[in-house]
Amino acid sequence: MSIPFVYGRIAETSNFTDRENETEYLIRNFKNLTNTIIISPRRWGKTSLVRKTSEIIAKREQDIIVCHIDIFNCRTEEQFYNAFASAILKASLSTWKKVVEGAKKYLGRFSPNISFSDTSKTYEISFGVDFKDTTLSFDEILDLPQTIANDLKKQVVVCIDEFQNITDYSDALGFQQKLRSHWQLHKKVCYCLYGSKRHMLLNIFTDYSMPFYKFGDILFLEKIKREDWIAFISKRFQATGKKISQDLCGTIADVMKNHPYYTQQLSQQVWLRTEKECTQEIVNTALHDLIAQLSLLFTNIFDSLTPKQINFLYAIVAGETNFSSKDVLKKYDLGTSANIKNLRSATLEKDLIDIVPGNHIVIQDPVFEHWLKGMSKGK
Ligand SMILES: Nc1ncnc2c1ncn2[C@@H]1O[C@H](COP(=O)(O)OP(=O)(O)OP(=O)(O)O)[C@@H](O)[C@H]1O
Numbered sequence: 001m002s003i004p005f006v007y008g009r010i011a012e013t014s015n016f017t018d019r020e021n022e023t024e025y026l027i028r029n030f031k032n033l034t035n036t037i038i039i040s041p042r043r044w045g046k047t048s049l050v051r052k053t054s055e056i057i058a059k060r061e062q063d064i065i066v067c068h069i070d071i072f073n074c075r076t077e078e079q080f081y082n083a084f085a086s087a088i089l090k091a092s093l094s095t096w097k098k099v100v101e102g103a104k105k106y107l108g109r110f111s112p113n114i115s116f117s118d119t120s121k122t123y124e125i126s127f128g129v130d131f132k133d134t135t136l137s138f139d140e141i142l143d144l145p146q147t148i149a150n151d152l153k154k155q156v157v158v159c160i161d162e163f164q165n166i167t168d169y170s171d172a173l174g175f176q177q178k179l180r181s182h183w184q185l186h187k188k189v190c191y192c193l194y195g196s197k198r199h200m201l202l203n204i205f206t207d208y209s210m211p212f213y214k215f216g217d218i219l220f221l222e223k224i225k226r227e228d229w230i231a232f233i234s235k236r237f238q239a240t241g242k243k244i245s246q247d248l249c250g251t252i253a254d255v256m257k258n259h260p261y262y263t264q265q266l267s268q269q270v271w272l273r274t275e276k277e278c279t280q281e282i283v284n285t286a287l288h289d290l291i292a293q294l295s296l297l298f299t300n301i302f303d304s305l306t307p308k309q310i311n312f313l314y315a316i317v318a319g320e321t322n323f324s325s326k327d328v329l330k331k332y333d334l335g336t337s338a339n340i341k342n343l344r345s346a347t348l349e350k351d352l353i354d355i356v357p358g359n360h361i362v363i364q365d366p367v368f369e370h371w372l373k374g375m376s377k378g379k
């Protein structure tokens, strides 16, 4: 019997809870050719959601092609163009032979070279021209989705994962201007751009002075709801011949604050420890073991923080909200109230905290939060 609950991989088929509203919303946007930006902290399910949506589209809509590009490993514009061109050709053209022909037809000026890897059964496209040649404009590559849409008489949706990485390129602003000036002219193409660095993405898409200002709808992906987790966890237990009460399903979701990755991970740990019927004790042990398993990682994070940053995190887990008050500053030794801004931005930058509506500060990682609580007690 295969183990239910997955984490660290894209959640698909029976491992994907509905996210019905979000998938329908994306499908609608893709059909209407509305650009969409998806933002959420890490491991909340952006990639899984976009993949799920494109699976549904592939079944339902014959006239829409969805391309996926992950630019996590693209450190330069050149790598971006390579990844962009190959993803679009691969998604649009059905056979290897057609991809080779398409590369020559659409991008002949770049002397495309396509190599096939026998081991991974994938192919990569590279270009014979030097990308540092400033006389080339790369217009054909950026316009490739529209050219293909015209040629095949279809709509093209281009999804780019980890989009914030383009801010690391050497001429980041110039590159954004170039992308925007091409993409805004595309009539049969829309873009779905997403990533986890909220402040970077907000800067790209909501800053008036930036090229991508108001480029599309912004979707702040939320965590999966408690009731959906309860239905999901109990269904997965039932399907594998094990029992769990609704209450305990709720407890799993609660202790993980509905965090998608961790709720799946804890559910799996609980499932593995359950022979026939789950108990509260099993949930407690699984949680305890999970915290212990990750404690080395958390210790390393701690080692990279200043004493005041650590105290700031302790103050958050203790439920403090008024960090500038004299009492809180003194109790947690946070320095002056002017220092709070620095502590906030440093821990935000490290993805340790998140600012949620109402300007509340929360710890991003729920297991880290449990661990921090334990540490603060032992102080
Ligand atoms: N709809 C879903 N149903 C159930 N579990 C989910 C769902 N979406 C995500 N998950 C859980 O969360 C994990 C992370 O999902 P995913 O990789 O899609 O997130 P992400 O936001 O793209 O993360 P990252 O920011 O690291 O790229 C999955 O491995 C799975 O355990």
Ligand SMILES: [Mg+2]
Residues within 6 Å of the ligand: 046, 047, 048, 161
């Ligand atoms: Mg992802």
